[in-house]
Amino acid sequence: MKGTVSICCLLSLLILQATAEEEDFTSVIRDRSHIDETLRLATEEKAGDYAAAIQKLRKIYHTAIKPMEQAYKYNELRQHEISAYPGRTLGDSATDGEITSKPMVLFLGPWSVGKSTMINYLLGLNDSPYQLYTGAEPTTSEFTVIMHGEKIRSVEGIVMAADSSRSFSPLEKFGQNFLEKLIGIEMPHKMLERVTLVDTPGIIENRKQQERGYPFNDVCQWFIDRADLIFVVFDPTKLDVGLELEMLFRQLKGRESQIRIILNKADNLVTQDLMRVYGALFWSLAPLINVTEPPRVYVSSFWPYDYAPDTSRELFKREEISLLEDLNQVIENRMENKIAFIRQHGIRVRIHGLLVDRYVQTFKEKMSFFSDPELVFKEIVDDPDKFYIFKSILAKTNVSKFDLPNRDAYRDFFGINPITNFKPLSAQCSYIGGCLLEKIEKAITNELPALLSSINSDKQPGLSSCEATGCGEKPKNRYRKN
Numbered sequence: 001m002k003g004t005v006s007i008c009c010l011l012s013l014l015i016l017q018a019t020a021e022e023e024d025f026t027s028v029i030r031d032r033s034h035i036d037e038t039l040r041l042a043t044e045e046k047a048g049d050y051a052a053a054i055q056k057l058r059k060i061y062h063t064a065i066k067p068m069e070q071a072y073k074y075n076e077l078r079q080h081e082i083s084a085y086p087g088r089t090l091g092d093s094a095t096d097g098e099i100t101s102k103p104m105v106l107f108l109g110p111w112s113v114g115k116s117t118m119i120n121y122l123l124g125l126n127d128s129p130y131q132l133y134t135g136a137e138p139t140t141s142e143f144t145v146i147m148h149g150e151k152i153r154s155v156e157g158i159v160m161a162a163d164s165s166r167s168f169s170p171l172e173k174f175g176q177n178f179l180e181k182l183i184g185i186e187m188p189h190k191m192l193e194r195v196t197l198v199d200t201p202g203i204i205e206n207r208k209q210q211e212r213g214y215p216f217n218d219v220c221q222w223f224i225d226r227a228d229l230i231f232v233v234f235d236p237t238k239l240d241v242g243l244e245l246e247m248l249f250r251q252l253k254g255r256e257s258q259i260r261i262i263l264n265k266a267d268n269l270v271t272q273d274l275m276r277v278y279g280a281l282f283w284s285l286a287p288l289i290n291v292t293e294p295p296r297v298y299v300s301s302f303w304p305y306d307y308a309p310d311t312s313r314e315l316f317k318r319e320e321i322s323l324l325e326d327l328n329q330v331i332e333n334r335m336e337n338k339i340a341f342i343r344q345h346g347i348r349v350r351i352h353g354l355l356v357d358r359y360v361q362t363f364k365e366k367m368s369f370f371s372d373p374e375l376v377f378k379e380i381v382d383d384p385d386k387f388y389i390f391k392s393i394l395a396k397t398n399v400s401k402f403d404l405p406n407r408d409a410y411r412d413f414f415g416i417n418p419i420t421n422f423k424p425l426s427a428q429c430s431y432i433g434g435c436l437l438e439k440i441e442k443a444i445t446n447e448l449p450a451l452l453s454s455i456n457s458d459k460q461p462g463l464s465s466c467e468a469t470g471c472g473e474k475p476k477n478r479y480r481k482n
Contacts, residue, residue: 028306032124034317038324039331041190053335056451057342058099064443065346068436071428072356074349077405077413097167098226099342102148102196103334105327106223108248109233111202114264118233118302119146119197123189126304130187132199142181143219144199149186157182171222178214194331198223203244221251228330228337230258235265236277241284249288259295260326261285266316267301267308274299274312298323335455343448350440351403354393355410357425362387364424377419381411 036042069075107115116132123146125131130152132144145160145168157179161172171182181201200220201212224230230252252259263281266274278299289295300316300323307313330337359380366376366387380387384407393399429435 029304030306032121032304034321035122035124035324036190038321039191039194039328041194050335053451053455054100054338057339058096060443060447060451061099061342061346064439064447065342065349067433068349068353068428068440071436072349072353072422073413073417074352076417077352077409097165097169099338101167102192102194103228103330103337104196104198104223104226105229105231105330106198106200106227107231107233108200108220109202109231109262110235110238110245111204113202113233113235113238114302115202115231115233116144116199118231118262118264119199121302121304122197123187123191124304130185141201142183143201143223145182145184146192146197146199147184147186148189148192148196150188152185152187155184155186157184160184167226171219174214174219174222178219181212181214194334195327198227203248217247217251220248224251224255227255227258228334229260229327230255231260231262233262233264234281236263236269236274239277239280239284241288246288249285253290256289256291256293256295259289260323261295261297262302262323263297263299265301266299267311267313270310271312296326336452339448339452339455343444346440346444346448347403348405350437350444351393351399351405353425353437353440354397354399355389355405356422358389358392359384359410359414360419360422360424362389363419373420377414381414384410 107119109115114134116134120126120131120134132146143157157171158176160166160168160182161179163169168182168184171179200223201216232248232252261281263278269277278297281297282294298319300319301307302320307316362380363373363377366380367373380389384390390404390407393404394401425435425437428437433439
């Protein structure tokens with residue numbers, strides 16, 4: 001009897017000791033100074049230069065690109081294939097809010113893998129009244145946008161969508177049920193002066209996304225299309241891939257350069273088990289990521305407390321710094337990326353204008369006095385290849401065949417916009433304003449490259465193209481996100 005009591009006492013002591021050790025390392029707060037150093041948050045930015053470049057970019061968009069957008073109703077064009085134009089849905093117009101917005105970092109992944117905890121850690125919000133709610137159960141049911149503001153306050157989704165100065169007004173199209181699940185948090189923070197963070201509801205495989213009351217996948221796609229960096233977060237206990245996660249990776253197709261995979265809570269495992277989990281993660285994701293170069297995977301534990309004892313502390317610290325350097329690269333290149341985005345958008349608008357112009361010309365050529373306009377145009381729109389609509393654009397312009405939109409998109413487009421509503425490009429000219437096609441081509445080939453060159457050479461964006469790039473010198477093509 002005494003022996004049994006002694007064993008029970010010994011076991012109790014061991015449990016208490018283990019609990020005390022666990023509480024000991026979780027009560028030690030990790031040093032966060034490397035976050036500020038890596039992101040250079042103490043460095044003052046050249047606000048004047050950045051504001052001047054933004055104003056120049058807005059002027060180019062409003063004077064050269066937007067007129068053709070409006071003349072040929074580009075915003076009413078819809079694309080059938082999600083991946084046809086990776087990075088943005090065809091038919092979406094740029095807005096002032098998007099031009100002036102900060103880079104967006106999107107957090108995606110299964111429920112309770114540490115997305116909200118990671119945001120709290122990066123912003124230093126732990127144990128503050130403003131930290132995002134976290135827990136072992138699914139806790140985040142809203143899309144939460146954390147952005148910079150003069151004071152700490154929450155902003156309702158309906159207010160965010162109604163404010164045209166923000167970049168979230170297009171979210172109104174997803175309905176009032178969604179806007180009730182959208183919330184913004186403003187706070188004065190150095191990191192948020194340079195980047196906006198978006199926390200999303202976790203993916204729950206055993207629940208249909210339709211039960212959320214709004215088009216969850218469509219909303220995710222909207223944020224994916226606008227994100228500069230996408231963190232897909234996993235933890236060692238949630239590596240299974242179900243139908244909902246498969247759908248998410250289909251939506252990410254074409255955005256592989258922006259995707260970063262994060263294996264969080266890595267200090268919960270000993271090194272040998274961590275290696276096995278790492279391999280299992282790649283095994284699970286391999287069928288979903290069909291690219292020659294896999295996305296970068298970061299292995300660490302993103303929360304404020306010290307790493308668990310007897311784990312790869314140095315490795316986790318280096319991985320965390322690498323991730324922060326990745327984030328800093330997006331922040332440093334934000335102006336270049338905005339120019340690249342507007343130029344890419346301008347190219348798509350130009351292609352759309354050229355195609356509509358070609359449809360208009362073909363319709364006028366095929367019409368005769370006794371022709372039925374509806375039958376003539378139905379024949380053209382049903383079989384554009386018969387009339388060389390797309391081939392003529394490739395032959396007469398420097399448009400790449402890979403940039404041409406889906407032909408079915410124009411069947412729907414002209415279904416709601418009669419061909420007679422549009423003028424040919426040759427008629428879209430005025431003595432004062434010039435020609436739409438000439439203005440947009442000048443913006444694509446001269447003005448936007450000159451603006452980019454002036455930024456890269458640390459010169460004022462208001463300089464003339466000769467001063468910025470050198471007269472007769474072709475601007476360097478640097479339109480690629482890092």
